[in-house]
Amino acid sequence: MLYLYDGALDVPTILKDWYEQEEKSNYGAYIPFVGTVRSEDNIDGLSFDVYEPILESWFKSWQEKAKQKGAIIKMAHSKGDVMLHESSYIAAVFSPKRRVALEFIDEFVEDFKASAPIWKYDLKNGKRVYALDRSTAIKGSGILK
């Protein structure tokens, strides 16, 4: 499942809800990845734009990949502003086997960073500044140039 929230994520509640949803599903491994806004470059926080239609189809393709390995994935992300030391992203894999889970969370998070249609802005002195230098062009970019 894919969950989008306005503003910061309630990490303990999400981790608990997901654990309890799958507690009896007979998965041996549960690995959440929690991303938190770090204090650096004097930012006050981050802000996110999300394009939901493509995010949903991207996530669906990963749900299929997970299913083929007997695993499931869940993801939560913030829209809008998330301040310092708040969390904006949680992804989690549940799998019968630990190796599958450890490899899947890595692949999923890396592809998320490279492909998910989400744009990040630094919040600085009341302004929203696109984080171009930390962003990645989606594979196949540039066909109109």
Add this chain to the structure above:
Amino acid sequence: MLYLYDGALDVPTILKDWYEQEEKSNYGAYIPFVGTVRSEDNIDGLSFDVYEPILESWFKSWQEKAKQKGAIIKMAHSKGDVMLHESSYIAAVFSPKRRVALEFIDEFVEDFKASAPIWKYDLKNGKRVYALDRSTAIKGSGILK
């Protein structure tokens, strides 16, 4: 930190406590690994023996490795009986960087499986049966043979 509990782990509480302990420490990534007892081979649960002195020195060596990468680790494990669909193991890494965190949790969990002085028993029909076939000889075993 290393935490040992009698019986099953309270996963939501541990994940919440650890998150809150490090919420303001400026780590960008928090990755817990949660191990849950699966229903297989008609077991009623698992049981664990832990040899704490060597577990503690093993864990300390991993704390040092984490420190060198600017990361920290936490671990919780059960002693005694843990029934089906209950959890017996949580390991977590906190790191400024996601790549460090993703690689570290994998290395840590694998070395834990290969080296941590913990013995697993199947609980079956009221008996405690050593899980030899799923166990790994510690590196350097056999010097007395």
Add this chain to the structure above:
Amino acid sequence: MVRVEFLGPIQKETLELEITNLNELAKILQDDKEMQKWLENSAVAVNDTLVSSREYGLKDGDKVSLLPPVCGG
């Protein structure tokens, strides 16, 4: 009519264009100075599916989206 949307940080209003493929869109956007930097690094979706060729045909009612570099998490 094809609707062209600019996502995320691209500060440009949605366009309604009479075009039949992405080649025609490319020519129109290349003439827009503000857009040149984005054409380099943006991906293109038609009706919310990413496409990899400029020859992609468009029909009345299609939606084209430009996706600049991403950074979720």
Add this chain to the structure above:
Amino acid sequence: MVRVEFLGPIQKETLELEITNLNELAKILQDDKEMQKWLENSAVAVNDTLVSSREYGLKDGDKVSLLPPVCGG
């Protein structure tokens, strides 16, 4: 006197032995039929530190531990 402990599933009482190195311990345990299968796959710690050589010297008050195959998690 050296104390020898058998950890986890090894069903054997602690021994108190007058030995000066692990070679002597090996000889004593090899004569114990019950122990032969464990000697193959057990690691050895002296005073809670794993050791890798049978030449390891022992002194009065040392603790030797035998660690059979592990499986945490």
